[in-house]
Amino acid sequence: MATATTSKASRMGEEIWKTRVDKISAEVLTLTYGTLVAQLCRDLTLPNTASQTDYLAVNAELDRMGYAIGLRLIEDFLAKSQNTGHCSNFREVAEVISKVGFKMFLNVVPEVRGWQGPPAGEEGAGGPVAFSLVLEENPLAEFVELPDDGRAQDELWYSNVLCGVLRGALEMVQMQVEARFTSDVLRGHESTEMRVTLVRYLQDELPADDD
Amino acid sequence: MDSRAPSIAAIGVLGRHNNPLHISLFPSTTLDPATAQPVPQEHRDKLDYAFKLNSCLDIFEARMPSKSIGHDFGLLHALDERIAMYGWLLNTGVKLVIVVDMEGAPVKAGSAAATGLGLRGGDLTPAFQALQTAYIRLLRNPFYVPDEHDPKLAVDRKGSLQIMSPRFTKEVERIGKAWYPGIPAI
Numbered sequence: 597m598a599t600a601t602t603s604k605a606s607r608m609g610e611e612i613w614k615t616r617v618d619k620i621s622a623e624v625l626t627l628t629y630g631t632l633v634a635q636l637c638r639d640l641t642l643p644n645t646a647s648q649t650d651y652l653a654v655n656a657e658l659d660r661m662g663y664a665i666g667l668r669l670i671e672d673f674l675a676k677s678q679n680t681g682h683c684s685n686f687r688e689v690a691e692v693i694s695k696v697g698f699k700m701f702l703n704v705v706p707e708v709r710g711w712q713g714p715p716a717g718e719e720g721a722g723g724p725v726a727f728s729l730v731l732e733e734n735p736l737a738e739f740v741e742l743p744d745d746g747r748a749q750d751e752l753w754y755s756n757v758l759c760g761v762l763r764g765a766l767e768m769v770q771m772q773v774e775a776r777f778t779s780d781v782l783r784g785h786e787s788t789e790m791r792v793t794l795v796r797y798l799q800d801e802l803p804a805d806d807d
Numbered sequence: 808m809d810s811r812a813p814s815i816a817a818i819g820v821l822g823r824h825n826n827p828l829h830i831s832l833f834p835s836t837t838l839d840p841a842t843a844q845p846v847p848q849e850h851r852d853k854l855d856y857a858f859k860l861n862s863c864l865d866i867f868e869a870r871m872p873s874k875s876i877g878h879d880f881g882l883l884h885a886l887d888e889r890i891a892m893y894g895w896l897l898n899t900g901v902k903l904v905i906v907v908d909m910e911g912a913p914v915k916a917g918s919a920a921a922t923g924l925g926l927r928g929g930d931l932t933p934a935f936q937a938l939q940t941a942y943i944r945l946l947r948n949p950f951y952v953p954d955e956h957d958p959k960l961a962v963d964r965k966g967s968l969q970i971m972s973p974r975f976t977k978e979v980e981r982i983g984k985a986w987y988p989g990i991p992a993i
Contacts, residue, residue, distance in 0.1 A: 623947075630949025637950070739947035741974050 605691045609699035616676045617700055626738050651751035662760020670765040686794050690727045706731045726793040734788050742782050753777040770798040814911030815983045819860040823900035826958050829970045833983045835911040863892055863904050895935045903938050905931055926988055934986045937993035941978040
């Protein structure tokens with residue numbers, strides 16, 4: 597069943613990418629995002645210092661921005677992927693995020709890995725439910741070299757905006773998640789990886805399970 | 808003595824205001840008989856090459872008015888039988904200089920230089936192109952601010968204005984080592 601979802605999702609991702617998405621030059625996106633992060637790094641400094649960047653504050657700010665983007669982006673996402681229907685479980689959510697969501701907005705398909713939690717359909721049973729998204733290619737971080745000040749390599753999550761986007765978007769569809777980066781090639785790790793953990797389904801309006 | 812082939816002795820990147828942005832030196836090499844790998848032979852003096860690169864600046868200046876199109880300045884000058892300097896001027900005023908040592912490396916089997924003809928005009932083009940690409944990559948890094956490497960514009964001058972990027976340095980290193988006369992692309 598998982599494989600069926602996978603191929604269906606990737607077909608849909610391709611289809612939407614080809615027919616329904618307005619595209620811009622990747623360089624415009626990369627350079628714009630780069631300027632944004634660099635500017636944040638200049639603006640947010642540690643208390644009582646002039647030029648020491650507070651990278652934790654930069655991470656938080658990027659996440660906050662991403663959250664605001666996610667809240668709006670989800671509407672666009674749902675409009676373009678109309679015939680998806682509801683995801684019946686969190687595993688499907690992961691597939692759709694990777695194969696449709698990332699494909700639609702960034703034209704990359706991160707691999708879903710490190711699945712943790714009860715078997716499909718029984719998420720209510722308790723225990724943490726989480727997965728990792730492994731980005732082979734990260735359009736945001738192309739050309740980037742982190743500043744060589746001895747701290748950026750350990751503290752800055754350059755693409756943290758993506759975490760915020762996921763958090764914001766999923767919250768709008770009644771899923772409270774926690775998303776964070778666990779590794780980044782910019783820091784010298786082997787892969788760029790995000791961990792997404794389901795905190796809970798928000799109660800006010802459970803997605804109807806109709807198929 | 809064995810016949811020797813040209814190799815790159817030094818690569819210099821000079822800023823718009825003639826400030827040195829980056830200098831890489833490459834020792835001349837000889838073949839290690841045991842492993843048949845190139846090993847360093849003679850060391851090149853940093854200050855010496857800094858002066859040599861500085862000496863190119865006047866030539867750029869002098870030729871600038873007559874140069875209407877193109878950025879390839881070709882041979883800038885030859886210091887002696889071995890050392891010759893070639894230059895490119897980028898549109899932003901950044902100058903790329905490659906110093907070639909005509910006897911810097913052992914002859915590679917089957918390479919064009921084995922005929923002893925020296926360098927042809929376009930021989931350095933791939934190296935300059937690769938260097939320009941490396942410089943463009945550096946500029947696209949959002950954390951690299953060109954103005955901070957400009958003596959007239961830098962706000963807080965903390966010593967050196969040189970390029971510190973490890974990726975750029977590594978790439979220049981690679982270009983300097985990879986080049987040989989007649990290489991199609993680097």
